[in-house]
Amino acid sequence: MYRPNFTITNKILNHIADISASREVILNAPLLPKWEVKLRKEAILKMTHHSTSIEGNRLTMEEVNRLLRGEDIAAWEKDKKEVLGYVKVLEYIDNLGEKCADNITEDIILEIHRLNTRGILTDSEAGHYRKVEVAVVNGLGKVTFQPPEASQVPALMHDFVAWLNSKEAKELYPVLMSGIAHYEFVRIHPFVDGNGRTARALATLILYLRGFDTKRFFALDDYYNEERSRYYAALQTVDQETINISQWLEYFMEGVAVSMGRVKQAILDLSVDLHLKEQRGQIYLNDRQMKILKYLQTNPRITISEIQKMFDKKISRDTANRDLKPLLENKLVKRIGKGRAIYYELV
Known part of the structure; x- marks a missing residue:
């Protein structure tokens, strides 16, 4: 079975303390239902825009907002399909969170990917593990990461999902587990496309199922999209021999701490005394x-x-x-x- 290699550093501990403090304020703040609905809508908008934008989607926040309101906008069809697909993903994982599903299955991951890429990839690719070799390249066309061979993907995903449902994983701090899952999924790169969006949706689902984001105010992706180069650089800090993900986790936890701090401040602004x-x-x-x-x-x-x-x-x-x-x-x-x-x- 997959076992992550990492060390709990002082940076990680400090981020956990900040995250926990912000979460306490968020969960206990006195808010009108009207304001809670407003914050949830804002979180959906931010998650949808930032998670698709990280991978090159050209729609602005305002265009995404208009699209979510049902308006037609002048934009590339692929960009619109990515945005609308990600909204479907968020609805799907929200329903799973409401049902308090005990385990994450491969079928759930495949469905997240299918919703993410429907109408963009072929039917044989959307919601199916890749059968071809892929490489991650930068803007200059240089290969920056070589994922495992396609023949290894089913076994790697089986082991990964077994770990997600293990006692060891469920005893970890939820955000730490979410960050580990995010990296390992991207490392395996199980699909021909849409791996990043699916990884971030999976990380969000873990927070829902572990009871971390019970009010759905939190957008995981905004911090990572603000400095996209840092996000990709952090993913590439991992030594592919040892797969030690400590540095990646420091960065991931920092992002969650900053994003949670923003939500906390927004809630304090609405809460009064x-x-x-x-x-x-x-x-x-x-x-x-x-x-x-x-x-x-x-x-x-x-x-x-x-x-x-x-x-x-x-x-x-x-x-x-x-x-x-x-x-x-x-x-x-x-x-x-x-x-x-x-x-x-x-x-």
């Missing part, structure tokens, strides 16, 4: 009202004139007062002073 949890869960605030509360979290007070100027487009005094009204009625903020000296602060 924890002591307002009960009231906050029963009222709807617009974006301007959220910005006012966020400002008051780090500033002692705010005036009407300051509220008018704090947005990209200056708002009227009447609008500022209308925004304040529900905050006052729900005892989120209080009015201090009289006349021109009035200001507002958190309750």
